[in-house]
Amino acid sequence: MDPDSFEKKILSALKTSSADEKSLILKIKAHFKKAGKKTAVIGLSGGVDSSLVCYLAAKALGKENVFAYYMPYVHDEKDELDIEQLVKLVGVNYKKFDLRGIVDKICETIKPRNTLAAGNIRARARMITLYSFANGNDSLVLGTGNRTELLLGYFTKYGDGACDLLPIGKLYKLQVWDMARLSKLPEHIIDKVPTAGLWKGQTDESELGVTYREIDRILAAHFELGMPWKEIEGYFVPKKVLRVKELHEASFHKRINPEILDF
Numbered sequence: 540m541d542p543d544s545f546e547k548k549i550l551s552a553l554k555t556s557s558a559d560e561k562s563l564i565l566k567i568k569a570h571f572k573k574a575g576k577k578t579a580v581i582g583l584s585g586g587v588d589s590s591l592v593c594y595l596a597a598k599a600l601g602k603e604n605v606f607a608y609y610m611p612y613v614h615d616e617k618d619e620l621d622i623e624q625l626v627k628l629v630g631v632n633y634k635k636f637d638l639r640g641i642v643d644k645i646c647e648t649i650k651p652r653n654t655l656a657a658g659n660i661r662a663r664a665r666m667i668t669l670y671s672f673a674n675g676n677d678s679l680v681l682g683t684g685n686r687t688e689l690l691l692g693y694f695t696k697y698g699d700g701a702c703d704l705l706p707i708g709k710l711y712k713l714q715v716w717d718m719a720r721l722s723k724l725p726e727h728i729i730d731k732v733p734t735a736g737l738w739k740g741q742t743d744e745s746e747l748g749v750t751y752r753e754i755d756r757i758l759a760a761h762f763e764l765g766m767p768w769k770e771i772e773g774y775f776v777p778k779k780v781l782r783v784k785e786l787h788e789a790s791f792h793k794r795i796n797p798e799i800l801d802f
Contacts, residue, residue: 545774549756552763555714557721560595563706567599570704571679578604578678582669582699583625583633585609585618587729589683590625591719592706596681602630606676609635610668612642612661621728628725638664662698670701679703687712687751690758691783692790693743700793711759712751747786749779757783 540548571577579596583589596605609622619635626633642664651657666680673680682702684694686709694700707715712733719729733743733751744750749757757780760766772780 542774545760548764549759552759553711553713553755555710555717555721559710559714560718560722563595564599567595567704567706571600574679574703576677576679578606578676579681580606580608580669580673580676580678581681581683582665583607583609583622584683585615585621585625585728586731586733587719587724588685588707588715590724590728591715591722592681592683593625593631594629594722594724595706597629597631603632605629605631606672606678607631607633608669608672609633610638610665611635612638612664621725621731624725625728636668638668641668659695659698662695666698666701673703681706682708684708685710685712685715687755687758689794690762691747691754691786692793693747693786694793696793711755713755748782753779754783758787 571579577600579600581589581593581596583593593605593607607622607626609619611618614637622633638661642661645660645664646657651660669680672678680702682699682705684699684702684705685707688694689705689708707718710718716729720726747754753775757771757775760771760774761768768780768784
């Protein structure tokens, strides 16, 4: 396949539309009806993923039935301002809850070995907090993970990976950006450098070692077009394809329920 044909096929596989937004809204609504729940809880980070999920939830359930929480450990004034703007735009209920006291107490007690372990504690503390809010309000927790993150295992097991529903779990990161633009979310939120906000200076792409533009094309080539990893290497820097392949394979355990051993 020549490079131009390859690019056209990839772009076709990654295409999104306003029709997809309507479908997601209807599916969120149907899921809550089936579960017998009316309200949703969501953690906002100031990034595009959580912003889009918040917007979709408000459309599906009614803005008065969505409870959004900003739970920083590393406080970022820009993120907080972006969240406040989004909340005003979408009209959902909103509260800030500082996790530093909780997380520092846990870390002081168990003394995590490194930055990654400490970051995972922060992510899990967020989910403990969200589920506490959800339990108190008879709500479901909405996850904000996208297909790219799920396929790479780029989430904390039982942290941001824990939720009751993943509204954008079938959308690659590039599709999330596209849908956010179609939904007319603030451009500066869409264009913001993606980060989990687990420690100062952390960004997704620096941690992954590959840009989302490259990652999504590599993943779409394999999972949507069915191309073998080796063949995909002909269209990208081979070590980047290998990196994506290794991340996917090493994170298999994150995408399955714990195995129940038979005996």
